[in-house]
Amino acid sequence: xxxxxxxxxxxxxxxxxxxxxxxxxxxxxxxxxxxxxxxxxxxxxxxxxxxxxxxxxxxxxxxxxxxxxxxxxxxxxxxxxxxxxxxxxxxxxxxxxxxxxxxxxxxxxxxxxxxxxxxxxxxxxxxxxxxxxxxxxxxxxxxxxxxxxxxxxxxxxxxxxxxxxxxxxxxxxxxxxxxxxxxxxxxxxxxxxxxxxxxxxxxxxxxxxxxxxxxxxxxxxxxxxxxxxxxxxxxxxxxxxxxxxxxxxxxxxxxxxxxxxxxxxxxxxxxxxxxxxxxxxxxxxxxxxxxxxxxxxxxxxxxxxxxxxxxxxxxxxxxxxxxxxxxxxxxxxxxxxxxxxxxxxxxxxxxxxxx
Numbered sequence: 433x434x435x436x437x438x439x440x441x442x443x444x445x446x447x448x449x450x451x452x453x454x455x456x457x458x459x460x461x462x463x464x465x466x467x468x469x470x471x472x473x474x475x476x477x478x479x480x481x482x483x484x485x486x487x488x489x490x491x492x493x494x495x496x497x498x499x500x501x502x503x504x505x506x507x508x509x510x511x512x513x514x515x516x517x518x519x520x521x522x523x524x525x526x527x528x529x530x531x532x533x534x535x536x537x538x539x540x541x542x543x544x545x546x547x548x549x550x551x552x553x554x555x556x557x558x559x560x561x562x563x564x565x566x567x568x569x570x571x572x573x574x575x576x577x578x579x580x581x582x583x584x585x586x587x588x589x590x591x592x593x594x595x596x597x598x599x600x601x602x603x604x605x606x607x608x609x610x611x612x613x614x615x616x617x618x619x620x621x622x623x624x625x626x627x628x629x630x631x632x633x634x635x636x637x638x639x640x641x642x643x644x645x646x647x648x649x650x651x652x653x654x655x656x657x658x659x660x661x662x663x664x665x666x667x668x669x670x671x672x673x674x675x676x677x678x679x680x681x682x683x684x685x686x687x688x689x690x691x692x693x694x695x696x697x698x699x700x701x702x703x704x705x706x707x708x709x710x711x712x713x714x715x716x717x718x719x720x721x722x723x724x725x726x727x728x729x730x731x732x733x734x735x736x737x738x739x740x741x742x743x744x745x746x747x748x749x750x751x752x753x754x755x756x757x758x759x760x761x762x763x764x765x766x767x768x769x770x771x772x773x774x775x776x777x778x779x780x781x782x783x784x785x786x787x
Contacts, residue, residue, distance in 0.1 A: 434488070435475070437770065438471075438472045438475060438488045439488060440465075440488070440491040440492050440495060441491070443770055444465060444468075444491070444492060444495065444773075445461045445465060445773035446495075447775060448461055448462070448495075448496070448773075451496060451533075453530075453532035453533045454532055456781070457779075459619075460619065460687075460689065460754070460772055460773070461772065461773035462496050462498075463537065463539075463591065463593040463619035463621075464593075464595070464619070464621055464689075464769055464770075464772040464773050465492050465493070465495070465496065465773060466492065466493055466496075466498060466517055466537050466539045466593055467539045467540070467541060467593050467594060467595045467598060467619075467621065467769060468492050468595075468769050468770070469489050469490075469492030469493045469500065469515070469517075469539070470489075470512065470513070470514055470515050470539050470540065470541040470598070471541045471542075471544065471595075471769070472488050472489040472492060473487075473489040473500070473503065473512045473515065474511055474512040474513070474541060474544050474546075474549060475488075475544065475546065476488060476489050477511070477512055477548075478544075478546050478547075478548045478549070493517055497519060497520050497521050497522055498517040498518065498519050498520070498537065499517065499518050499520055500515050500516070500517055501516055501517065501518045502515060502516040502577075503515050504516070504540075504573055504574060504577055505573075506552060506569075506570050506573070507569050507570075507573065508552050508569065508570075509548065509549055509551070509552040511544070511548060511549040511552060511553075512541075513540060513541060513570055513574075513598070513601075514538065514539060514540040514541065514574055514577070514594075514598070514601070515538075515539055516536060516537075516538050516577060516581065517536065517537040517538075517539065518535065518536055519533055519534055519535055519536070519537070521533070534589060534590060534591040534617065535585055535589035535590070536581055536585060536589060536590050536591070537590075537591040537592075537593055538574075538577060538578055538581060538590065538591070538592050538593070538602075538605075539592075539593045539594065539598070539602075540574065540592075540593070540594035540595075540597075540598030540599075540601040540602055541594070541595065541597075541598045542594070542595045542596030542597040542598045542599070542622075542769075543556075543557060543596060543597050552570075553597060556568060556570060556597055557597055560597070560600050560624055560626070560745065561626060563742065563743075563744050563745075565600060565601070565604055565745060566604060566608075566742050570601075571601060571604065571605075574601050574605055575605055575608060578590075578592065578605045578608075578609060578616075579609070582609060582614055582616065587609075587614045587615060587616050590616050590617075591616065591617045591618070591619065592605055592606050592616050592617070592618040592619070593618070593619040593620075593621075594619075594620060594621065594623075595621040595622055595769045596621070596622050596623075596624065596696070596767065597624070599620035599621055599622060599623035599624070600620075600623060600624055600745045600746075602618055602619070602620055603618065603620050603623055603686060603745050603746075603748070604745050606618040606684065606686055607681060607684075607745070607748075610680075610681050610683075610684040611677060611680050611681065615683060615684045615685075617687070618684075618686035618687060619686075619687050619689070620686055620687065620688050620689065621689045621769055621772055622689065622690065622691065622694055622696065622697045622767050622769075623688055623690070623697055623700070623745075623746065624696050624697060624745075624746065625696070625697055625698070625699040625700050625703065625746040626744060626746060627699040627703075630642055630643060630699065630702055631692065631695075631698045631699055631701055631702045632695065632698070643702060643706045643709075677743065678743070678747070678749050678786070679749070679786070681748070681749050681750070681786075682749045682750055682785070682786040683750070684750065685750050685751060685752050685783070685785075686748060686751055686752070687751070687752045687754065688700055688748075688751050688752070688753050688754065689754045689756070689772055690753065690754070690755055690756070691755070691756045691760060691766040691767070691771065692755065692756075692757075692766075693759070693760040693763065693765075693766030694760075694763065694766040694767045695763070696767060697767075699746075700746070700751075700753060701753070701755060703746075704751065704753055704782075704784040707784070749785075749786030750783075750784060750785045750786050751783075751784050752781060752782075752783050752784075753781065753782050753783075753784060754779050754780070754781045755779065755780050755781075756771055756772075756777055756778070756779055757777075757778040757779065757780050758771075758776070758777045758778045
């Protein structure tokens, strides 16, 4: 029996018969559909839906004139976790429209609750919690694909996209190349933000108080860590001070798509809004330090003896944040990818820039 969510003709954005690449809703819908295509490609594999009459994944890309030219396969369980799409516009597509479109999209799926992939996906989810996604072979495969594609066709021709676990993959890959001055378009749907669900607190005063306390504690621990590093550098005076990795990302604007009803990603809302509030009360200097760190990350750094130098994936200096303001029936709907191409949803977008 075919799952309705896999069938493009039942749940896909059929209204997008013509894509305007300057339209944010169109760009978001296409990127989300390509990510869904990777989900369906993996379920096609597991359910042995092969060939033009059985496979459901091709329509999720071909409807928009994209073709999946390479599947990214995990070396541990051989599941399809990502893919590279090539845009092949129709003959009646205008040159101006093509200038705004990507030539290639590298998309990553999230966790698939099927026997052949669930254990490996959960293993990757745990790596995100432990701030170790960058050490996994799946990420190495993804990163190599991104580097090769950017080197081959240029950054402006490549989009990154992902959902949930896949959003973390896309963000981490984007952050990695952005540090070198390469700034790819990135669409991260329901990206995980590892934090207690403070955004769920209804009382704004209590919520703001908790965030202020968290910022002060985090900034204090970060200062202590910085002082320790300074002492170490004094013993190695010949070594120059390392560049600020957070500031190096301030010109990169990934697009984040979050739902307040999804506790896995909703903290991005408070993360960015809290910066503005701290500036308003004259404590911006505290937040500028705190926003570069997480309490969990600092604790993990102590546990690892300072060996883990990679910042948590969710710590991002700048972003274009889109929030689905429409209510969701349950967590599954709030965390789902399908909401991001729905016409009946209300979206609010804000730009946050690190200063």
